[in-house]
Amino acid sequence: MKKYGFLLITILICSCSKNVLDENIFIPDENDPRLPAYTELGYNFFGAKYGDSYFLSSRNTPYFINYKDDKLIFCLHGYLWKINSNQTETISLIFSFPSSPIRVYQDLVSLDRRLIDLTNESCNVIFEKGNQNDTLIVSNGHLNFKRAKILRIDREENRAILSGTFDIEFLRNDMPEVISTGRFDFGVTSLLYTWD
Numbered sequence: 001m002k003k004y005g006f007l008l009i010t011i012l013i014c015s016c017s018k019n020v021l022d023e024n025i026f027i028p029d030e031n032d033p034r035l036p037a038y039t040e041l042g043y044n045f046f047g048a049k050y051g052d053s054y055f056l057s058s059r060n061t062p063y064f065i066n067y068k069d070d071k072l073i074f075c076l077h078g079y080l081w082k083i084n085s086n087q088t089e090t091i092s093l094i095f096s097f098p099s100s101p102i103r104v105y106q107d108l109v110s111l112d113r114r115l116i117d118l119t120n121e122s123c124n125v126i127f128e129k130g131n132q133n134d135t136l137i138v139s140n141g142h143l144n145f146k147r148a149k150i151l152r153i154d155r156e157e158n159r160a161i162l163s164g165t166f167d168i169e170f171l172r173n174d175m176p177e178v179i180s181t182g183r184f185d186f187g188v189t190s191l192l193y194t195w196d
Contacts, residue, residue, distance in 0.1 A: 042187030074097035112148040141168035
């Protein structure tokens with residue numbers, strides 16, 4: 001009987017560990033607790049200041065990664081939290097830039113320490129709100145993949161940890177706007193090739 005009890009506890013611990021790896025975990029930043037702290041642990045969260053508001057992760061699908069026509073498409077899907085009115089609205093920020101082929105999550109390690117200059121004409125940044133998609137005119141900005149590594153559990157590859165920072169100065173509707181102090185940290189187990 002003790003043998004089966006130990007086996008049951010082991011199975012429960014393993015299943016809990018897997019669930020924790022797939023959760024969205026918010027660890028507040030020391031300087032601005034409304035933002036997530038920068039981590040490289042695969043916490044499936046991102047955040048940035050957007051003017052006097054905050055752009056934060058959706059709890060469901062905070063990111064989308066696709067590779068098409070020699071470009072990597074990296075989408076941050078979340079909501080804009082307007083502090084003054086305490087209102088939220090769903091938005092996405094979509095980065096597109098030239099990349100070597102990325103077909104499976106293991107290929108993401110090619111992004112390790114890669115800095116993308118978002119003003120480069122080969123890059124696009126799209127701001128999506130509701131049914132409206134705006135290609136931004138970026139005057140200054142970077143997408144910095146500070147760390148891309150494979151997480152192994154019991155010597156088996158489990159996921160890629162993709163962590164970094166971003167900041168953008170741009171025109172939208174002929175008005176200057178700024179997204180600053182952006183940071184992301186995702187545990188990627190698969191790449192998606194379609195998104196509705």
